[in-house]
Amino acid sequence: MAEKLRVPAIQTITKKLTTGAFYAFFACLSLGNNLRASDTMVANPAAAPAHAEEKSSFNAGEMIMHHISDAHEIHFFTLNEGAADEKHYALYLPVIIKGEEGISIFSSSHFYHNKKEATAAGKHVHYGAHNGYALFHEKIYTAPNGELIFDEHGHPTNAQPLDLSITKSVAGLFITAFIVLWMFISVASAYKKRRGMAPKGLQSFVEPLILFIRDEVAVPSIGAKKADRFMPFLLSSFFFIWVANMLGLMPFLGGFNIMGTLGVTIVLAAIVFIITTINGNGNYWSHILWPHGVPTPIKFILVPIEILGIFIKPAVLMIRLTANITAGHIIILSFVSLIFIFGQQSAGAGYGVGVGSLVFMIFMNVIELLVAFLQAYVFTLLAAIYFGSAVEEAHH
Amino acid sequence: MLSAGLGTIIWTSVAFLAVVFLLGKLAWGPILKMIREREESIEAALQSAEKARSEMAELKNQNEALLAEARQERERILKEAREMKDKIIGEAKSAADDEARKLIEKAQTEIERQKNAAISELKNQVAGFSLEIAAKLVGRRMEDNAEQRAIIEEHLRNLSNGEQGAAS
Numbered sequence: 001m002a003e004k005l006r007v008p009a010i011q012t013i014t015k016k017l018t019t020g021a022f023y024a025f026f027a028c029l030s031l032g033n034n035l036r037a038s039d040t041m042v043a044n045p046a047a048a049p050a051h052a053e054e055k056s057s058f059n060a061g062e063m064i065m066h067h068i069s070d071a072h073e074i075h076f077f078t079l080n081e082g083a084a085d086e087k088h089y090a091l092y093l094p095v096i097i098k099g100e101e102g103i104s105i106f107s108s109s110h111f112y113h114n115k116k117e118a119t120a121a122g123k124h125v126h127y128g129a130h131n132g133y134a135l136f137h138e139k140i141y142t143a144p145n146g147e148l149i150f151d152e153h154g155h156p157t158n159a160q161p162l163d164l165s166i167t168k169s170v171a172g173l174f175i176t177a178f179i180v181l182w183m184f185i186s187v188a189s190a191y192k193k194r195r196g197m198a199p200k201g202l203q204s205f206v207e208p209l210i211l212f213i214r215d216e217v218a219v220p221s222i223g224a225k226k227a228d229r230f231m232p233f234l235l236s237s238f239f240f241i242w243v244a245n246m247l248g249l250m251p252f253l254g255g256f257n258i259m260g261t262l263g264v265t266i267v268l269a270a271i272v273f274i275i276t277t278i279n280g281n282g283n284y285w286s287h288i289l290w291p292h293g294v295p296t297p298i299k300f301i302l303v304p305i306e307i308l309g310i311f312i313k314p315a316v317l318m319i320r321l322t323a324n325i326t327a328g329h330i331i332i333l334s335f336v337s338l339i340f341i342f343g344q345q346s347a348g349a350g351y352g353v354g355v356g357s358l359v360f361m362i363f364m365n366v367i368e369l370l371v372a373f374l375q376a377y378v379f380t381l382l383a384a385i386y387f388g389s390a391v392e393e394a395h396h
Numbered sequence: 397m398l399s400a401g402l403g404t405i406i407w408t409s410v411a412f413l414a415v416v417f418l419l420g421k422l423a424w425g426p427i428l429k430m431i432r433e434r435e436e437s438i439e440a441a442l443q444s445a446e447k448a449r450s451e452m453a454e455l456k457n458q459n460e461a462l463l464a465e466a467r468q469e470r471e472r473i474l475k476e477a478r479e480m481k482d483k484i485i486g487e488a489k490s491a492a493d494d495e496a497r498k499l500i501e502k503a504q505t506e507i508e509r510q511k512n513a514a515i516s517e518l519k520n521q522v523a524g525f526s527l528e529i530a531a532k533l534v535g536r537r538m539e540d541n542a543e544q545r546a547i548i549e550e551h552l553r554n555l556s557n558g559e560q561g562a563a564s
Contacts, residue, residue, distance in 0.1 A: 184423035191430040232420035263404025
């Protein structure tokens with residue numbers, strides 16, 4: 001429901017701000033998704049009344065958390081919400097679980113269309129159950145007879161198997177990987193074809209960015225001689241993060257929050273940590289373990305801080321990226337929520353606030369387009385600076 | 397959102413490392429190489445253009461120097477030619493003057509000589525006539541001897557001296 005309102009405004013902006021090729025690509029993709037969604041859609045009349053009761057009062061926090069969290073489906077919109085013929089239009093993603101009995105693979109639609117109700121810590125809750133597993137708040141639990149047992153805080157006590165599902169973020173990750181691979185392999189072939197000539201088309205769009213990463217990020221941070229070694233990672237991470245962020249801003253795609261998923265950014269940060277640690281030279285380690293020109297008593301304070309710093313630096317990278325991208329989504333969703341909060345008072349208030357919200361949403365979305373680029377740049381720049389400090393030669 | 401599921405971590409590692417590996421092999425290497433190649437070729441082209449331009453300037457300078465030199469040479473040649481002309485004309489003039497003077501001198505001496513010859517001829521004739529006249533006057537034929545001739549010549553000389561004295 002929120003998606004429906006958010007979409008036209010965002011669409012207008014993104015149309016203007018993204019290149020034609022990009023837009024056409026995403027439009028095709030979203031069309032394909034919608035077609036598939038209608039194939040997989042299943043009405044669930046049994047769950048509808050309970051659902052309607054719960055949704056009677058709008059809970060902004062729940063709605064926002066639902067939208068920014070990872071999910072096992074890509075939800076586009078719901079028709080006739082609360083009515084008997086409620087229809088969910090969603091792309092149900094494959095669930096892959098490695099449990100004690102081996103690997104089981106099935107569509108997540110089984111979870112979403114096989115709802116069970118329970119009472120946890122005095123609250124009425126529902127969860128999906130299928131094939132000996134249960135999905136509660138997008139987490140999969142082992143439930144041999146389809147029953148979840150809740151503790152006094154409302155958390156299930158059942159065991160959690162290894163969930164290797166292609167979740168929304170993982171699907172977004174794959175789409176991002178595909179786009180980035182397609183983009184740069186075709187650009188590389190363009191370079192081979194037009195050897196020594198001026199860039200053309202997509203090539204001329206990405207070349208300034210590649211040069212920007214090389215000349216403004218890698219070379220000043222690492223040094224011209226050693227920068228080449230880190231270029232593949234820096235370029236890949238920059239474009240990967242940027243495309244993933246842009247994907248999250250695309251309308252109709254179900255609102256991916258790829259770089260706002262901690263599981264994704266933790267991997268990027270871990271890779272930065274590993275590269276920094278492996279490439280750290282004697283100078284780098286001596287700076288951390290026995291800093292020069294510092295009085296000995298201070299060293300005992302400084303060294304633990306420096307050692308912690310090794311881990312804090314990548315952790316900061318991870319948190320900054322996740323928080324920034326998620327924050328952008330939360331702000332836009334908050335403006336959407338405003339409309340519904342006021343709409344509950346009276347329809348007029350809803351419409352009135354809606355106009356203002358829309359203006360702010362457009363504004364925020366433009367800012368988010370900038371943030372998408374900026375965060376990719378900041379991540380790459382900081383990674384380059386960390387690599388640079390690891391390979392820096394002593395100059396005392 | 398704030399839970400990092402192991403599944404997501406595994407899939408992200410697979411997807412991202414695949415991207416880094418594949419792009420590193422298929423895209424970044426060739427792209428960066430081509431960009432560097434092109435930058436180098438542009439650099440080389442710019443340098444050679446700069447070189448060509450300086451060479452051009454040098455050539456132009458050389459040309460100008462040559463031209464100036466040629467102009468000087470022409471001036472010099474012209475001056476020399478003018479001097480030569482003047483000299484030749486002067487020489488010719490002086491030669492012609494000399495020649496004319498010589499001719500005049502020659503003519504004058506010739507005239508003098510002729511005059512003297514004519515005068516001596518005239519004197520001889522006058523002496524002859526005088527003798528004849530004297531003979532006739534004396535009535536006898538006088539021997540045309542040297543003594544008599546000498547007397548006449550003496551008279552004539554006196555006569556001519558008197559003439560010359562009267563003329564001067």
